[in-house]
Amino acid sequence: MNGTGYDCLVTVNFTIPSSGIAYVNIHLDYGTKGGGTDFNPKDTFADRYDIGTANTTNCVGDATYYDALQNDSNAIPAGALALKPCTSYPFSHTGTGSGGDSVQNVNTFKKIxxxxxxxxxxxxDGKAxxxxxxxxxxxxxKTxxxxxxxxxxxxxxxxxxxTGKATNFIIVLGNVQYVVQLKANGWAEVDYDPITGKWYQDVSGK
Known part of the structure; x- marks a missing residue:
């Protein structure tokens, strides 16, 4: 997703190993957290889901919708709800050979x-x-x-x-560890690659 529609072209350059298999991990984020995302149902306020002017009643275009409670396109993905469960997201690739597949979302909204x-x-190989x-x-x-x-x-x-001021905490996975900062009532997403030994702090917030 590129913020102006569902279709998005991502260029990934890599060398196919001798195994003939390459693993590409793409993170899909609805972006429903943060300011300007709670103006629902459709209204006169612009937020990150709006495409076109804020006072438009219906949006027209490729998989466009007005606010998170409306999706008025017949293009894939489509549905009465922009975040409708089991919405299909098609993926395809070109280059040396081509192909495609689809994934579906399962919505579980929790306070993390x-x-x-x-x-x-x-x-x-993408093994967990x-x-x-x-x-x-x-x-x-120590604690x-x-x-x-x-x-x-x-x-x-x-x-x-x-619930205190922003401070550091330690995450331990097996025999490796990483220092992360948490804010009051906050959270952090921290991923780890066992092969390279690298940590990735993708998102942290309140």
Whole structure:
């Protein structure tokens, strides 16, 4: 998604390994968090879902919609709700060979507090790092605040409500750790690549 419609061309340059398999991870984000996203149903206020002028009753174009509660296009994806569950998102690729497939969304909206993320080999075959102990500690590393285990897809969630000033916490996955800052009632998404040993703090907020 590029903010002006659903169709988006992404160029990814890479070398196909001898295995003949390459893994590309694309993150889809509805962007429903933050200012200017709660002007629903459709109204005279412009927000990040609006395409065209704010006082337009109906939008016209490629998969355009007015606010998060309306999708007036017959193009894929489409539906009465812009965030309708099981909406299909088609993907395709060109280059040396071509092909395509579709994914569907399953909406589970929760109030997230603490730290969550995924441990996956993004640089090679995309295999997850399952059944790994995940721990959230205070900045000194002495106090355990939350624990969990990565699932079969490498995802983990460490639920913890922090109410003080912004401060550092320590995430431990197996025998590796990373320092992340949390704000009051905040959260952070922190991913880890076991092959490269790199951490990725994608999103943090309140």
């Amino acid at each position: 507090q603490g730290v969550f993320g995924q441990a996956v080999n993004s640089s090679t 790092w399952p059944n790994v102990q995940a721990t959230l500690k205070d900045g000194t590393g 355990v605040l939350a624990t969990g285990v990565t699932d079969k897809d490498g995802f983990y969630a460490l639920n913890y409500k922090y």
